[in-house]
Amino acid sequence: MSAEAILQKARAVMGSVMHPLETAGSTWTELPPEACQPEIDIEETLDIAPFGPRDGSEIWMSYTKKRPQPLVLSVDTSLSMTGDKMALTAVSLAVVFLQFPDDPIGIVAFENEARVIKRPSERLGTLELIERFLDVPAQGYTHLEEGLTTTLALCSKSFKTGRSKPVPVILLTDGKYTAGRDPSYLAKRFKKLIVMKMGDERAGEELCHELASGGRGTMKLVAGYEELPLAMYGVVKSLLRAVCN
Structure with a gap:
């Protein structure tokens, strides 16, 4: 699936989302163009x-x-993620980016090792993000511990520790790690960890639940990758609903 096709598929998933607003002030001459x-x-x-x-x-x-x-997303890109799975994951990332085009979004991809695909401070178009993600080779083992460690480091470097509201992290995984240690000990270091457990296999479900519970978040079961874009859209709406309330 091409980057353009992925973008079109993401737009088809989209609906209306209410963004939280805040009050600000400035002089008439310094009024920003985004002022409502x-x-x-x-x-x-x-x-x-x-x-x-x-x-x-x-x-x-x-x-x-x-x-x-x-928002920070941590995504499994190991060998099991080839083909349509990678493309549908790209669609779900595009859904997030279309909802938050100007917001500080970070993305970590992990397999044998973890890499930062996008830093929160980096400005990037949605199409460019899709192309960058598709360039990630889906290979190797699933080093979930490395992925979570890199995600925590990215959050620590990118956001102030004294924030009044926690920075949500969305983890996309089947919960089955094939490299590194059991990563459950890292859960308590997250302020809000939302785990999207991929696949309908029971294996890995217990770990996903443990990570979400320890990380003060929730676990969402996603039976198949075909359901992922719409499920991601639902998570985005839930996050914004919680911020608005």
């Missing part, structure tokens, strides 16, 4: 210019803007 529902704050304006504003730099505006939604 801007209004003159008379009280603040009079504090700046008691005798009336002379120009836009003395007019204070209040407005709302979309609150950034940080």
Whole structure:
């Protein structure tokens, strides 16, 4: 499946999602283009210019803007992920990116070793992200421990430790590791770990549940990769619903 076809498939999954908003303020001259529902704050304006504003730099505006939604995805790209599985995983990543085009999203892929596909601070178009992910060779064993360790390091480097809200991490795995140690000891280091358990095999389900429970998150069973894009869209909606409430 080409990158363009993957992008089209992701768009077909999409629906409307309510993004959380936050209140901000600036002068008229510094009002950002993404400002929503801007209004003159008379009280603040009079504090700046008691005798009336002379120009836009003395007019204070209040407005709302979309609150950034940080998110990190950790994805199994081992040998079992070749062909359609890799393409459908790319569709699910595109679903996330289409929902959060300007947000700090990080992606880690792991097999024998883990690699950072995208850092949260990096600006990347959705098509470019898909092409970058498809270039990852699906090979080797499943080193889940290495994948989670690299994901934790990326979160630590990219986000402030004193954040009022935890940065969600979405882990895509079947829960069966073939390299490294049992990674369950890492769960408690996550603030919000959502595990999308791939496949309907019972093997690996216990570990996935342990990771989600220890990581203060939830586990979602996804029976087949054909269901993954829609399941990912559901997880995205749940995350935003929790932020808005």
